[in-house]
Amino acid sequence: MSKEIRFNAFVMNCVGHMAPGLWRHPRDRSDRYVDLEHWTDLARLLERGYFDGVFLADVLGPYDVYQGRPDAAIYSGIQIPVNDPMMLVPAMAGVTEHLGFGVTCALTYEHPYSFARRASTLDHLTKGRFGWNIVSGYLNSAARNFGFEAQTEHDDRYELAEEYLEVCYKLWEQSWQTGAVRRDRKSGVFADPAKVHGINHLGTHFKVPGFNLSEPSPQRTPVLYQAGASRRGKKFAAKHAECVFVSAPTAEIVKRYVQDLRLQAAELGRESILIFSMFTVIVAPTETEAKDRVREYLSYVDHLGALVLMSGWTGVDLSAYGLDEELQATQTRANQSALESFTVADPGRRWKIREIAEFVGLGGRAPVVSGSPQIVADRLQEWVETTGVDGFNLTYAVMPETYEHIIELLVPELQKRGVYKKAYRPGTFREKLFGQGSFLPQSHPGSGYRRE
Amino acid sequence: MSKEIRFNAFVMNCVGHMAPGLWRHPRDRSDRYVDLEHWTDLARLLERGYFDGVFLADVLGPYDVYQGRPDAAIYSGIQIPVNDPMMLVPAMAGVTEHLGFGVTCALTYEHPYSFARRASTLDHLTKGRFGWNIVSGYLNSAARNFGFEAQTEHDDRYELAEEYLEVCYKLWEQSWQTGAVRRDRKSGVFADPAKVHGINHLGTHFKVPGFNLSEPSPQRTPVLYQAGASRRGKKFAAKHAECVFVSAPTAEIVKRYVQDLRLQAAELGRESILIFSMFTVIVAPTETEAKDRVREYLSYVDHLGALVLMSGWTGVDLSAYGLDEELQATQTRANQSALESFTVADPGRRWKIREIAEFVGLGGRAPVVSGSPQIVADRLQEWVETTGVDGFNLTYAVMPETYEHIIELLVPELQKRGVYKKAYRPGTFREKLFGQGSFLPQSHPGSGYRRE
Numbered sequence: 001m002s003k004e005i006r007f008n009a010f011v012m013n014c015v016g017h018m019a020p021g022l023w024r025h026p027r028d029r030s031d032r033y034v035d036l037e038h039w040t041d042l043a044r045l046l047e048r049g050y051f052d053g054v055f056l057a058d059v060l061g062p063y064d065v066y067q068g069r070p071d072a073a074i075y076s077g078i079q080i081p082v083n084d085p086m087m088l089v090p091a092m093a094g095v096t097e098h099l100g101f102g103v104t105c106a107l108t109y110e111h112p113y114s115f116a117r118r119a120s121t122l123d124h125l126t127k128g129r130f131g132w133n134i135v136s137g138y139l140n141s142a143a144r145n146f147g148f149e150a151q152t153e154h155d156d157r158y159e160l161a162e163e164y165l166e167v168c169y170k171l172w173e174q175s176w177q178t179g180a181v182r183r184d185r186k187s188g189v190f191a192d193p194a195k196v197h198g199i200n201h202l203g204t205h206f207k208v209p210g211f212n213l214s215e216p217s218p219q220r221t222p223v224l225y226q227a228g229a230s231r232r233g234k235k236f237a238a239k240h241a242e243c244v245f246v247s248a249p250t251a252e253i254v255k256r257y258v259q260d261l262r263l264q265a266a267e268l269g270r271e272s273i274l275i276f277s278m279f280t281v282i283v284a285p286t287e288t289e290a291k292d293r294v295r296e297y298l299s300y301v302d303h304l305g306a307l308v309l310m311s312g313w314t315g316v317d318l319s320a321y322g323l324d325e326e327l328q329a330t331q332t333r334a335n336q337s338a339l340e341s342f343t344v345a346d347p348g349r350r351w352k353i354r355e356i357a358e359f360v361g362l363g364g365r366a367p368v369v370s371g372s373p374q375i376v377a378d379r380l381q382e383w384v385e386t387t388g389v390d391g392f393n394l395t396y397a398v399m400p401e402t403y404e405h406i407i408e409l410l411v412p413e414l415q416k417r418g419v420y421k422k423a424y425r426p427g428t429f430r431e432k433l434f435g436q437g438s439f440l441p442q443s444h445p446g447s448g449y450r451r452e
Numbered sequence: 453m454s455k456e457i458r459f460n461a462f463v464m465n466c467v468g469h470m471a472p473g474l475w476r477h478p479r480d481r482s483d484r485y486v487d488l489e490h491w492t493d494l495a496r497l498l499e500r501g502y503f504d505g506v507f508l509a510d511v512l513g514p515y516d517v518y519q520g521r522p523d524a525a526i527y528s529g530i531q532i533p534v535n536d537p538m539m540l541v542p543a544m545a546g547v548t549e550h551l552g553f554g555v556t557c558a559l560t561y562e563h564p565y566s567f568a569r570r571a572s573t574l575d576h577l578t579k580g581r582f583g584w585n586i587v588s589g590y591l592n593s594a595a596r597n598f599g600f601e602a603q604t605e606h607d608d609r610y611e612l613a614e615e616y617l618e619v620c621y622k623l624w625e626q627s628w629q630t631g632a633v634r635r636d637r638k639s640g641v642f643a644d645p646a647k648v649h650g651i652n653h654l655g656t657h658f659k660v661p662g663f664n665l666s667e668p669s670p671q672r673t674p675v676l677y678q679a680g681a682s683r684r685g686k687k688f689a690a691k692h693a694e695c696v697f698v699s700a701p702t703a704e705i706v707k708r709y710v711q712d713l714r715l716q717a718a719e720l721g722r723e724s725i726l727i728f729s730m731f732t733v734i735v736a737p738t739e740t741e742a743k744d745r746v747r748e749y750l751s752y753v754d755h756l757g758a759l760v761l762m763s764g765w766t767g768v769d770l771s772a773y774g775l776d777e778e779l780q781a782t783q784t785r786a787n788q789s790a791l792e793s794f795t796v797a798d799p800g801r802r803w804k805i806r807e808i809a810e811f812v813g814l815g816g817r818a819p820v821v822s823g824s825p826q827i828v829a830d831r832l833q834e835w836v837e838t839t840g841v842d843g844f845n846l847t848y849a850v851m852p853e854t855y856e857h858i859i860e861l862l863v864p865e866l867q868k869r870g871v872y873k874k875a876y877r878p879g880t881f882r883e884k885l886f887g888q889g890s891f892l893p894q895s896h897p898g899s900g901y902r903r904e
Contacts, residue, residue: 013573015642024637031635031642034576034667036546060566060665070645077642081633081667084566084573091542091577094488113597114512114536114561121465121536124486125543145565147659181533183483185476188754190467190483190529193522207599213512215486215533302640 002419003384006391007411008102008276009046009403010245012057013085015077018280018364018395020309021302023077030399033083036091042400043092046099049407050421052433053100053131054092055225055245055393056085060106061141063312067319070141073312076305086118093126100429102131102225102243108157109146112167113208119222120172120214128218128428128438133225134240136161139312158232163203165240165446170199172221173440173449175211191215197451218428220450221440229257238264238273239445243433245393247278247366254387262388271443272434276393277383280363282370282402283410290370297362297397306360307353313365323354362397373413381419454871455836458843459863460554460728461498461855462697464509465537467529470732470816470847472761473754475529482851485535488543494852495544498551501859502873504885505552505583506544507677507697507845508537512558513593515764519771522593525764528757538570545578552881554583554677554695560609561598564619565660571674572624572666580670580880580890585677586692588613591764610684615655617692617898622651624673625892625901627663643667649903670880672902673892681709690716690725691897695885697845699730699818706839714840723895724886728845729835732815734822734854735862742822749814749849758812759805765817775806814849825865833871 015023015031023030032038046054062070062080073080089101101122105115123130136157137143140150152160180195201208226241228234237244238261248254258275265273282297284290307318321327327350351359362368369379380392396402414420425431428438440447467475467483475482484490498506514522514532525532541553553574557567575582588609589595592602604612632647653660678693680686689696690713700706710727717725734749736742759770773779779802803811814820821831832844848854866872877884882891892899 021640023642024640026637034669035579036542036577040546060569061662062665070648072645074643074645074648075641081643081665082569083576083666084570086539087542087570087573087577089542090488090539091546094492094543094546109563109566111561111598117512117534118536118539121539124535125488125539127487141662145660145662146563185478188473188476189527190475191526191533193524193526196522196526208597210513210593210597213514213532213534214536217486 002381002417004421005380005384005414005419006274006276007049007051007406008391008393009042009051009054010057010278010393010395011042011054012079013083013088014079014081016079016305017057019301019362019397020076020078020305020360022297022300022362022397024302025297025300025398027401028398031077039088039092040095042403043096043099045400045403045407047096049403049411050424051099052391053102053429055102055133056088056104058082058085058104058106058135059139059142060109061139061143061145063139063308064141065315065317066308066311068317072304072308076302076308078305078308086122089122089130090125093129098129098424098432100129100131100223100432101126102133102223104133104135106135106137106142107161107164108137108152109142112164112171112206113210116168116171117213120212120217123217123219123222124214128430130219131223131225131243131429133227134161134165154230155232158236160205161236163205166203167199167201167206167208169221169446169449170201171208171212172216173446174451175199176216177451181215219430219438221446223429223433234261235264237261238270239268241273242430242444243274243276245276245278246389247364249365249367251383251386254389258388269443271441274390274433275388276391277387277389278364278366278395279380279392280366280368280395280397280402281376281392281406281410282362282368282397283373283376283405285372285409287372287375290372294362294368294370301358301361303354303357306357309364310356310360318353318356321353323352323357325353327351327353327356363395366395373409376410377413377417380414381417454833454869455842456873457832457836457866457871458726458728459501459503459858460843460845461494461503461506462509462730462845462847463494463506464531465535465540466531466533468531468757469509471753471814471849472528472530472757472812474749474752474814474849476754477749477752477850479853480850483529491540491544492547494855495548495551497852497855497859499548501855501863502876503551504843505554505881507554507585508540508556510534510537510556510558510587511591511594512561513591513595513597515591515760516593517767517769518760518763520769524756524760528754528760530757530760538574541574541582542577545581550581550876550884552581552583552675552884553578554585554675556585556587558587558589558594559613559616560589560604561594564616564623564658565662568620568623569665572664572669575669575671575674576666580882582671583675583677583695583881585679586613586617606682607684610688612657613688615657618655619651619653619658619660621673621898621901622653623660623664624668625898626903627651628668629903633667671882671890673898675881675885686713687716689713690722691720693725694882694896695726695728697728697730698841699816701817701819703835703838706841710840721895723893726842726885727840728843729839729841730816730818730847731832731844732818732820732847732849732854733828733844733858733862734814734820734849735825735828735857737824737861739824739827742824746814746820746822753810753813755806755809758809761816762808762812770805770808773805775804775809777805779803779805779808815847818847825861828862829865829869832866833869
């Protein structure tokens with residue numbers, strides 16, 4: 001039997017996420033991101049399509065590499081303005097029963113003591129459907145607004161992240177022992193103080209003597225996501241992540257990433273990491289209609305916005321070139337290499353700036369797959385078999401139409417093939433994803449902190 | 453005509469808030485605080501009773517003055533565990549249309565750049581119904597878990613708060629000019645970068661060059677609450693607060709507070725500050741039933757929990773005494789004075805520890821009013837006329853029964869007397885409260901930062 005395929009929706013609390021300019025499409029509703037109903041409608045839709053979860057990206061600063069200022073990002077609505085992603089979870093949880101939530105929270109800018117409580121609160125309110133995408137920092141523009149000159153060096157950020165996770169594990173797993181909470185109306189004991197322990201953490205970056213302010217939530221530690229692609233990032237993911245996102249344009253690169261990550265995880269005794277490949281899926285009843293749809297969507301791509309994104313991702317200010325100029329390898333060796341990390345599909349190629357903008361197009365930095373339900377299903381199954389991923393992190397071109405089409409056309413096709421669920425598993429997000437317990441498994445380093 | 457009376461509900465994302473032990477009452481549902489439905493049900497109920505808002509208290513550490521440790525608080529469920537209050541707002545907003553939200557956020561523990569975004573996000577998602585209760589710090593047990601030895605000195609905290617507010621005003625009022633956001637699908641302009649300005653804040657505590665990550669929300673600056681009772685706190689409230697909470701046991705003290713605050717505000721050219729007096733209202737169809745109800749409720753008061761609260765509020769460890777001992781003025785001059793700040797109703801009195809516990813009883817540190825709808829309405833109207841407050845911050849004894857009784861019995865009586873609204877005003881929270889614009893009024897110092 002073929003392997004089960006899982007879907008996540010990859011969205012962001014902003015106007016323009018991965019498909020620059022598509023907010024201008026007549027049927028697009030992205031600019032309603034400020035409305036609660038926008039998100040509750042999306043949550044209901046995704047649960048109707050048995051998506052595992054909705055994954056919320058985030059940044060805490062504007063994209064300002066292009067032209068060395070944020071103007072183009074503001075002009076085109078490229079991930080700015082951007083609202084807080086955590087605040088969407090309670091509302092979306094209120095209208096769903098099964099959908100999971102993976103929320104990006106950069107640990108650089110919030111103390112673990114208050115963050116642990118926020119996460120526990122969301123895990124309570126969602127009845128155990130909360131996941132945390134661990135990000136150790138990203139944009140210099142964010143760091144500057146928190147009073148730093150620039151962000152901390154890449155590898156140092158991961159050292160900080162290690163300690164941050166340690167504090168969180170202690171708060172979530174260790175501070176409230178199993179059975180500490182009694183809720184006993186007769187005896188008047190709410191919780192047994194002998195089973196609530198200060199964590200007495202005294203580290204390099206943090207000093208936290210106390211216990212978690214929240215009582216243990218259904219999952220204790222939320223489902224942990226990570227998307228680290230660097231060597232250090234992958235090492236961190238292999239150790240901590242339960243779900244990993246990978247975005248790369250070819251199956252070959254993804255396959256290598258998956259093999260490497262699973263090997264590293266296995267060496268640490270870890271099991272069952274779910275890996276999701278970023279994809280944009282444009283599906284229509286027929287091939288012709290799909291082609292027309294893609295052509296129509298492409299006519300809304302904002303090339304300026306695309307270059308803003310690519311400049312931010314690579315650190316290369318692409319405004320220095322005309323649209324028809326070629327990126328000069330000799331002038332920009334370092335930059336060329338940064339760019340290639342996104343465009344490795346065709347490593348020898350010389351890129352015109354316009355082509356880079358078109359490369360971003362509808363899908364950011366991941367493949368765009370389009371066609372009839374049968375064709376798309378074939379492509380996804382092939383990708384899964386070649387690369388070993390467990391599912392897809394699906395971006396949208398037009399919100400929410402991209403998901404509506406996937407759910408109306410593609411999901412039934414995959415179900416017919418027996419590779420897509422027809423019902424959710426019972427239990428918390430972790431139970432639904434892994435079919436085992438609600439807490440971190442024994443093979444996960446966080447579980448070692450648990451105090452029974 | 454008599455003055456309109458306004459109601460707020462005073463709650464907290466925890467089991468035991470102001471009425472220690474009452475969570476054990478057979479009809480009490482406080483220990484369901486971890487469930488979303490608990491809060492959405494409450495929100496619907498309060499809106500049915502035309503409450504202006506729900507006010508969410510918060511602490512970021514346990515009450516550990518009693519016995520010098522948090523054990524008794526844990527045992528009795530006294531404001532510990534305590535979940536994050538902000539996360540309740542989106543869910544409660546999703547099921548209501550008019551109810552406002554006043555959320556306590558201690559500025560000591562989060563950077564203003566990320567806090568400003570969280571607040572803007574909630575103001576967007578609630579369509580302009582968000583309020584912020586500005587707290588500059590509270591418990592030493594909180595400070596220690598953020599890596600400090602103890603909290604900053606009281607007056608220094610207010611200096612920090614002044615700069616924090618300045619950063620927030622700049623982000624909310626100044627960084628996105630009026631008309632900056634265009635949302636123009638035809639031209640492809642989401643926002644005009646010439647109208648989005650970095651705030652270039654370079655202060656003693658914060659350095660924030662950038663602009664708010666969120667586009668302007670319906671109110672820009674949320675409705676500002678404050679509850680400072682100290683000299684410095686009152687000065688801060690007179691300058692910044694639009695709504696003020698006061699908790700004191702006698703009309704005389706409240707009257708003095710109100711006069712003083714309004715005088716200070718007037719000196720600053722401020723107008724229309726709404727002042728809410730903390731009250732616990734136990735209402736029943738008849739006097740006899742009300743008496744029985746109070747007696748029944750009192751039988752659930754947890755005296756240990758009451759002493760935990762009073763020790764935390766005053767800084768006096770009341771565990772040093774037996775329940776029938778008198779607090780010795782000679783031994784504890786400083787402490788006696790701390791205690792008197794809560795029990796000034798009877799300043800010459802010598803208190804037994806048991807009596808202090810009973811004083812906390814059902815209402816924390818505010819009056820408990822009970823009786824038939826007519827009697828309670830008389831008492832509230834009298835209080836308003838004597839003190840000059842605008843309404844009440846109503847705690848609960850039994851959740852949600854206390855509010856159900858108020859809404860079923862007391863609200864109709866007040867409506868009949870023409871002193872309670874029969875419909876919400878249209879517009880944002882600020883418009884509903886003050887009947888003027890959605891933004892800070894010109895008389896408020898925050899409005900001076902606005903850039904038209």
